Amino acid sequence: MHRILYLIQKEFRQILRQRAYLGLIFIMPFLQIVVLGFAITTDVKNVPITIVDEDHSAMSRRLVDAFSVTQSFDFQGLSQSSNQAKEVMKRGLVKLILHIPPDFEKDLKNNVHPKVQAIVDGVDGNTAGIALAYVNQIAVKLQQEWYSEMGLHPEELLEVHLTEVETRMAYNAALESVNNIVPGILAVLLMAVTAFLTGMSIVREKEIGTLEQLMVTPIQNIELVLGKVVPMLVVAFLLFNVGMLGAGLIFGLWMKGNLFSLYLMLVFFCLSTLGLGIFASTIAKTQQQAMFIAWFFMVFAILLSGFFVPIENMPDFIQMITYLNPVRYFMVVIREIYLKGTEIQFLWKEGLAMLVFGLVTFISASLRFHKRLN
Amino acid sequence: MTNSGYTVHVENLTRMFGTFKAVDNVSFQVKPGEIFGFLGANGAGKTTTIRMLCGLLLPTSGKAIVAGYDVYKDTEAIKRHIGYMAQRFSLYEDLTVRENIEFYGGVYGLNRKQIKTKTAELLDYLKLWEHADKLTASLPLGWKQRMALSTALLHNPDLIFLDEPTSGVDPESRRNFWMLIYELSEQGKTIFVTTHFMDEAEYCHRLSIMRDGKIVELDKPQSLKQKYKADTMQDVFMKVVQKVEA
Amino acid sequence: MNQILLSIIKKEFWHILRDPQTLVIILLMPILMLFLFGYAITLEMKDITTVIIDHSKTPHSRQFIEKIRSTDFFNITGFNIPESQIEDIFFRRQARCVLVIPSDFASDLQTEMRTKIQLIIDASDPNAANFINNYFAQLSMRYNNENNPRLAMPFSVEPRIFYNPDLKSDYFFVPGLIAVLILLISALLTSIAIVREKEIGTMEQILVSPVHPVQIIIGKVIPYTILGFIDSILILLVGHFWFGVPVIGSIVFLLFALVIYILTGLSFGLMISTITDSQQMAMMAALLSTILPTIMLSGFIFPIKSMPLIFQYVSKIVPATHFLEIIRGIMLKGNTLLDLKVQLGYLFGLAGLLILVSVRKFSTKLE
Ligand SMILES: Nc1ncnc2c1ncn2[C@@H]1O[C@H](COP(=O)(O)OP(=O)(O)O)[C@@H](O)[C@H]1O
Ligand SMILES: [Mg+2]
Numbered sequence: 001m002h003r004i005l006y007l008i009q010k011e012f013r014q015i016l017r018q019r020a021y022l023g024l025i026f027i028m029p030f031l032q033i034v035v036l037g038f039a040i041t042t043d044v045k046n047v048p049i050t051i052v053d054e055d056h057s058a059m060s061r062r063l064v065d066a067f068s069v070t071q072s073f074d075f076q077g078l079s080q081s082s083n084q085a086k087e088v089m090k091r092g093l094v095k096l097i098l099h100i101p102p103d104f105e106k107d108l109k110n111n112v113h114p115k116v117q118a119i120v121d122g123v124d125g126n127t128a129g130i131a132l133a134y135v136n137q138i139a140v141k142l143q144q145e146w147y148s149e150m151g152l153h154p155e156e157l158l159e160v161h162l163t164e165v166e167t168r169m170a171y172n173a174a175l176e177s178v179n180n181i182v183p184g185i186l187a188v189l190l191m192a193v194t195a196f197l198t199g200m201s202i203v204r205e206k207e208i209g210t211l212e213q214l215m216v217t218p219i220q221n222i223e224l225v226l227g228k229v230v231p232m233l234v235v236a237f238l239l240f241n242v243g244m245l246g247a248g249l250i251f252g253l254w255m256k257g258n259l260f261s262l263y264l265m266l267v268f269f270c271l272s273t274l275g276l277g278i279f280a281s282t283i284a285k286t287q288q289q290a291m292f293i294a295w296f297f298m299v300f301a302i303l304l305s306g307f308f309v310p311i312e313n314m315p316d317f318i319q320m321i322t323y324l325n326p327v328r329y330f331m332v333v334i335r336e337i338y339l340k341g342t343e344i345q346f347l348w349k350e351g352l353a354m355l356v357f358g359l360v361t362f363i364s365a366s367l368r369f370h371k372r373l374n
Numbered sequence: 375m376t377n378s379g380y381t382v383h384v385e386n387l388t389r390m391f392g393t394f395k396a397v398d399n400v401s402f403q404v405k406p407g408e409i410f411g412f413l414g415a416n417g418a419g420k421t422t423t424i425r426m427l428c429g430l431l432l433p434t435s436g437k438a439i440v441a442g443y444d445v446y447k448d449t450e451a452i453k454r455h456i457g458y459m460a461q462r463f464s465l466y467e468d469l470t471v472r473e474n475i476e477f478y479g480g481v482y483g484l485n486r487k488q489i490k491t492k493t494a495e496l497l498d499y500l501k502l503w504e505h506a507d508k509l510t511a512s513l514p515l516g517w518k519q520r521m522a523l524s525t526a527l528l529h530n531p532d533l534i535f536l537d538e539p540t541s542g543v544d545p546e547s548r549r550n551f552w553m554l555i556y557e558l559s560e561q562g563k564t565i566f567v568t569t570h571f572m573d574e575a576e577y578c579h580r581l582s583i584m585r586d587g588k589i590v591e592l593d594k595p596q597s598l599k600q601k602y603k604a605d606t607m608q609d610v611f612m613k614v615v616q617k618v619e620a
Numbered sequence: 621m622n623q624i625l626l627s628i629i630k631k632e633f634w635h636i637l638r639d640p641q642t643l644v645i646i647l648l649m650p651i652l653m654l655f656l657f658g659y660a661i662t663l664e665m666k667d668i669t670t671v672i673i674d675h676s677k678t679p680h681s682r683q684f685i686e687k688i689r690s691t692d693f694f695n696i697t698g699f700n701i702p703e704s705q706i707e708d709i710f711f712r713r714q715a716r717c718v719l720v721i722p723s724d725f726a727s728d729l730q731t732e733m734r735t736k737i738q739l740i741i742d743a744s745d746p747n748a749a750n751f752i753n754n755y756f757a758q759l760s761m762r763y764n765n766e767n768n769p770r771l772a773m774p775f776s777v778e779p780r781i782f783y784n785p786d787l788k789s790d791y792f793f794v795p796g797l798i799a800v801l802i803l804l805i806s807a808l809l810t811s812i813a814i815v816r817e818k819e820i821g822t823m824e825q826i827l828v829s830p831v832h833p834v835q836i837i838i839g840k841v842i843p844y845t846i847l848g849f850i851d852s853i854l855i856l857l858v859g860h861f862w863f864g865v866p867v868i869g870s871i872v873f874l875l876f877a878l879v880i881y882i883l884t885g886l887s888f889g890l891m892i893s894t895i896t897d898s899q900q901m902a903m904m905a906a907l908l909s910t911i912l913p914t915i916m917l918s919g920f921i922f923p924i925k926s927m928p929l930i931f932q933y934v935s936k937i938v939p940a941t942h943f944l945e946i947i948r949g950i951m952l953k954g955n956t957l958l959d960l961k962v963q964l965g966y967l968f969g970l971a972g973l974l975i976l977v978s979v980r981k982f983s984t985k986l987e
Contacts, residue, residue, distance in 0.1 A: 002480070002483075002485075003480060003481050003483065005480065006476070006477050006479075006480025006481055007477075007480075007481070009477070009480075010466070010469065010473070010477045013469060013473060014466070014468055014469065017468050017469075018468075018898075018901070020896070020897070020901055021900075021901055021904070024901065024904050024905060024908065028908050028909075032908070032912055032913075035913075035917075035931070035934070036912065036916055036917070038928060038931065039916070039917060039922075039927045039928065039931035039934065039935075040916055040922050040927070041922070041926050041927065042746055042747040042750060042922065043746075043750060043926065044923060044926055045925070045926040046925045046926060047923075047925065048925060074925065086782075089782065090953055090954075090955065090959060091955070091959045092945055092949060092953075092955075092959075095925075104775070107775075108774050108775060113774065113775060113776060114775050114776075115775065115776050115777075115778045116775055116776070116777050116778065117777075117778050117780060118777050118778065118779045118780070119779075119780045119781075119782060120779065120780070120781050120782065121782055121783060122781040122782055122783050122784035122785060122787050122791075123783050123784050123791065123792055123948050123952050123953065124792050124923065125663075125664075125784060125787030125788060125789055125791070125792050126663045126789075126792070127923050128781060128784075128787055129754075129787060130750075130754070132779050133754055133757070133758075135777055135779070136761075136777060139775075139776075139777045143774055143775065146774045147774060162733060162734050162735070162764045162768070163684065163729070163734075163735050163736075163737055163760045163763055163764060164734050164735065164736050164737070164760065165736075165737050165739050165753075165756045165757060165759075165760050166736045166737065166738055166739065167739045167740075167741060167753050167756070168738070168739070168740045168741070169741055169743035169746075169749055169753075170710060170740055170741065170742055170743055171710075171742060171743055171744045172743035172744055172746055172749070173743070175743055175746040175749060175750060176746065177746055177747070179744070179746065180744070180745055180746050180747065185912070188912070192907065192908065192911075196903075196904065196907065197900075197904070200900050200903065200904075201900070204899070204900055208462075208464070208467075209460055209462040209463070209464035210464045210465070210466055212430065212460050212462075212464055213458070213460055213464040213465070214481070215430055216428050216429070216430065216453050216456070216458040217453060217478070217481045217482060218450065218453050218454050218481075218482065218483065219481055285641065286639070286642065287812070287816075287899045287900065287903065288639075288642055288812060288816070288899075289641065289642050289645060290903075291808060291811075291812070291903040291906075291907070292642070292645045292646065292649060292808065293645070294903070294907065295649075295804065295805075295808055295907060295911075296649050296652075296653065298907060298911055299653060299657075299804070299911060299915075300653070300656070302911065302912075302915065303657050303660060303661060303915075304656075304657075304660055306745075308747060308921055308922075309660065309661050309662070309663065309921075310665060310745065310747075310748050312665065312666065312667050312668070312669075313662050313663065313664060313665050313666060314659070314660045314662070315659050315660075317659075318656070318659050318660045321656070332713070335744050335745070336711075336713070336744070339744040340710065340711065340742075340744055342711045343711065346711045346712050346713075
C-alpha cells in the first residue's frame with residue numbers, strides 16, 4: 001500500500017512543477033465564473049425594435065413612446081416605410097417591427113378597432129416568442145388606459161371577468177440567472193478538470209513511455225489508478241472551494257444547504273468523472289485522440305446535463321442518453337443543495353447513480369487497463 | 375515456479391501483430407550470470423521479444439520461463455525479479471534525479487531509510503551529486519541512460535533486460551556504460567542486452583543474431599567469428615545476412 | 621520557397637492520413653454531435669410537472685383545470701395535496717410549479733373584474749421558471765378571451781413572424797450548432813500542431829532547415845483548413861438534409877464565409893500552440909477557452925443584446941458571434957454579402973490578428 005504514497009507524491013510534484021498548469025486549473029475557472037456569471041441573463045432584454053408610424057397622430061405617438069421607454073425593447077428609431085423597416089430587419093439590426101397603420105387614431109375613435117402589426121424575426125424562436133409576449137403586455141396596458149379614457153358603457157364593463165395569474169418565484173425570487181449559471185459552471189469545470197486531466201496524464205505517460213517502465217514494476221493496477229485519482233480529487237476539491245468562495249464574494253451567492261452533504265456528493269461526482277477519464281485513457285492511443293474524446297464528452301456533458309436546456313424538453317431517446325452523463329446528476333444535486341438547501345435524503349437517487357457510474361467506469365477501466373502493452 | 379537451471383528459457387516463442395509475425399518461433403536459453411546479446415537491425419523483433427519476456431506483451435504461442443516464472447501466468451512474480459530499461463528513455467523528465475530515484479525506490483517497496491541510503495549510494499556511483507536536484511530533462515543522454523540503469527537496479531534484481539541502452543549515446547559514454555554492465559555481471563547478475571552496434575556485440579558472452587523475427591545465429595562471438603572466418607562482428611553480420619538471403 | 625512549403629504541407633497531410641483512427645474521430649464526431657444536440661437542444665418546454673390544488677371545486681375551476689390538461693405542456697403529477705406539503709414537493713422535485721386556485725375563485729369570477737390564481741414556481745432554474753410563467757399567462761389570456769366574447773379592446777396587435785414562421789427551435793439551433801462545432805474543431809486541430817512537434821522534438825529538425833516561421837505556420841494551416849472544410853461540408857449536409865434547415869441565400873457565399881471562419885478557428889488554435897509548452901497544457905487551454913465562451917457568449921443560446929454592455933463588446937472577440945449571424949442570415953434570411961460585410965470584416969480582422977500574434981510569438985521563441 002505504501003507504494004501509492006509515492007505515486008501520489010510524484011503526481012503532486014509534477015502538477016506543482018507546471019506553474020502555468022496550476023494557473024489554468026485555478027484562474028481559468030475563476031475567470032469563467034465571473035465572466036459568464038455577469039454576462040449571462042436568461043431574461044430577454046433590449047430587443048432592438050423599429051416602428052413604422054403611418055398615422056403621425058397623438059395616439060400613435062403614445063404607442064411609440066410606450067415602446068421606446070421600456071427596458072424590454074431597444075428603440076432604434078422610426079422607419080419611413082414598411083419596406084425600409086423590413087430591410088433593416090433582414091440585416092439583423094432589429095428583431096421587431098411595429099407597424100401602425102394610417103388612420104389609427106381615427107379608427108380608434110370610431111370604434112373600428114384598428115390592427116397594429118408586430119413583425120418579429122423568428123430565427124431565434126425563443127426570443128421571438130418572448131418579444132411578442134412583451135408586445136402584448138405593453139399593448140394590454142395601453143388598451144386598459146384607453147379603455148377607461150374613452151369611457152365605456154358600465155354594463156359592458158360589468159360583463160368583463162378576467163383571471164389573473166399571480167406568480168411567486170420560489171428560491172430565486174428575482175430570477176437571477178447567476179444563481180443557476182454559477183453552480184452549473186462549477187459542475188462543468190469540475191468534470192472538465194477531473195476527467196480530462198486524469199485521462200490525459202495517463203495517455204501522456206503512455207505516449208512518452210514512462211507507463212511501460214511502470215508496468216514492469218510490481219505496482220498493481222488499482223494502485224496505479226488510485227495514484228492518479230487521489231491527487232486529482234484534491235485538486236478538484238480545492239477548485240470547487242475556490243469557485244464557491246468566488247461565487248460568494250463576487251455574486252453574494254452562498255450555499256443554502258449542508259456543506260458536508262455537498263462535499264459527499266462532490267466525492268461521488270468526482271469518482272464518476274475520474275472513472276470516465278481513466279476509462280477514456282484506456283481507449284485513446286495518443287494525446288490528440290484523448291483530446292477529441294474529451295472534447296466530445298465536455299460538450300456532451302454541458303449540453304445534455306440540464307444546464308440550460310431542461311432535460312424534460314428533449315425527445316425521449318435523448319433523455320435516455322442523458323442518464324449516461326454524470327453531470328446530469330450533479331447538476332441537480334448542486335442546484336438543489338446550493339439554491340434550495342434540499343436535504344440529502346431527497347437526493348439519494350442522484351448520489352447513488354453517480355456512485356454506481358463511478359464504480360462501473362472504475363471497474364471497467366481496471367479490467368481494460370492491463371499491465372500489458374497492446 | 376519452474377526450475378530448469380536457466381535464467382531465461384524460451385521455446386518456439388512467437389508473437390503476431392495481426393497477420394504479421396514480429397517474432398517467429400524463437401528458442402534460446404540464458405545461463406545465470408551471462409551477458410546475453412541480441413543483435414539485429416531495426417525492426418528485427420528484439421524489443422518485441424524483450425517485452426514478452428518482461429510480461430509486457432502476451433506471446434501468441436510458445437513457451438517462455440523467466441527467472442523461473444511463466445510469462446503467461448506469473449508476470450507479476452517476474453516483475454519483482456527483473457530490472458528493465460526500455461528502449462526509449464522513460465524516467466520522468468519533469469522530476470529531478472533525486473525525485474526519480476525516490477519514486478522508483480518507493481514503487482519497488484523500499485522504505486524511506488532504504489531509499490535514502492540507496493540514493494546516496496547511486497549518486498556517488500553515478501557521480502551525479504551536483505545534478506541531484508536538477509530536472510532530469512536537463513541531463514545529457516549518456517547520463518540519463520546510466521540513471522535509468524541504476525533505477526532499474528534499485529530493487530536489486532538478478533536479471534536485467536536492457537533494450538538498446540546505448541543508442542544515440544557518444545562513444546565515450548557507451549564505453550562507460552559497458553563498464554557498468556561488466557561490473558553487474560561480475561556481481562553475478564544476468565544481463566540480457568539488445569544492440570545494433572556490432573562492436574558492442576563483441577562484449578557479450580553469447581550472442582544471437584535476429585533477422586525478420588527469427589534467430590539466425592546463436593553462439594559465442596569468438597565461435598561465430600571462427601565459423602564465418604571473419605575478423606570483426608561486422609563481417610560476421612554481413613555474412614550471416616548474405617547466407618540467410620541466399 | 622514554394623518547394624519548402626509544399627513539402628511541409630505534404631508532411632502534415634501524411635500525419636493526418638497515417639492515423640486513420642484519429643481521422644475518423646475528427647470526421648465523425650462533429651456529425652454525431654450535430655445529430656445528438658440537434659435533437660436535444662430545444663427550448664420549448666413540454667411535460668412541465670405541475671401540482672394543482674383546487675380549493676374552489678366548482679365548475680369554473682374545473683373548466684380552468686381542463687384548459688391546463690388539454691395542452692401537452694403540462695404533466696399533472698399531483699392533485700389537491702395539503703398546502704403544507706408544497707415545499708416538500710419542491711424538495712422531492714415532483715413538480716416544477718404548483719397552481720393554487722383559491723376557494724372564492726368562482727364567486728369572484730362572477731362579481732369582480734379580476735380574479736387571482738396563485739402560481740408558485742420553483743425558480744432554481746430561472747430559465748424554465750420564466751417559460752412556465754409565460755405559458756400560464758398565455759393560458760389565462762386564452763381563457764379570458766373565450767369567456768369574454770364581448771371584450772373588445774380599442775385596438776389589437778396582429779403578430780407576424782418572419783423567416784421561421786413556426787418558431788422552430790431547429791432553425792435556430794442547427795445553424796448555431798454548426799457554427800459552434802466548426803469553431804471548436806478547427807481550434808482543437810491546430811492547438812497541438814506546433815507544441816506536439818516541440819514535445820516530440822521534431823520541431824528542432826525543422827528549424828535547422830532553411831524554413832521561415834511563416835512557412836511553417838502556413839504549411840500547418842492549409843491541410844487543416846481542408847480537413848476542417850470537409851468536416852464543415854459534412855455537417856452542413858446533415859443540417860440541411862436531415863434537419864431540413866433551408867439555405868435561402870447563396871451557397872457560394874456561405875462556403876466562402878465558412879473558409880474565413882475555419883481560418884479564424886485554426887489561427888486561434890495556432891496561437892495557443894505557440895504560447896504553450898506541452899500538449900497537455902495546449903489542449904486544456906484550447907478546451908477551456910473555446911467551449912464555454914463559444915457556447916455561452918456567442919448568442920448561440922443567450923441573446924447578446926440581453927447581456928450587460930461590456931459583455932456585448934466581449935462577445936465581439938468570440939469568432940462564433942459573427943459567424944452565427946452570417947450562417948443564420950444566409951441560411952434562414954437569404955442575406956447577401958452586403959448585408960453581412962461587418963460580420964465578415966470582424967472575422968477577417970480576428971483571423972489576421974491571431975495569425976500575426978502566432979507568427980510573432982513563434983519567431984521570437986526561436987531567437
Ligand atoms: N504494437 C505493434 N503493432 C504492430 N506492429 C508492431 C508492434 N510493435 C512492433 N511491431 C512490428 O514488429 C516488428 C518488430 O519490432 P521491434 O520488436 O520493435 O523491432 P526491434 O526492436 O528489433 O527494432 C517491426 O516491424 C514493428 O513494426
Ligand atoms: Mg527495438
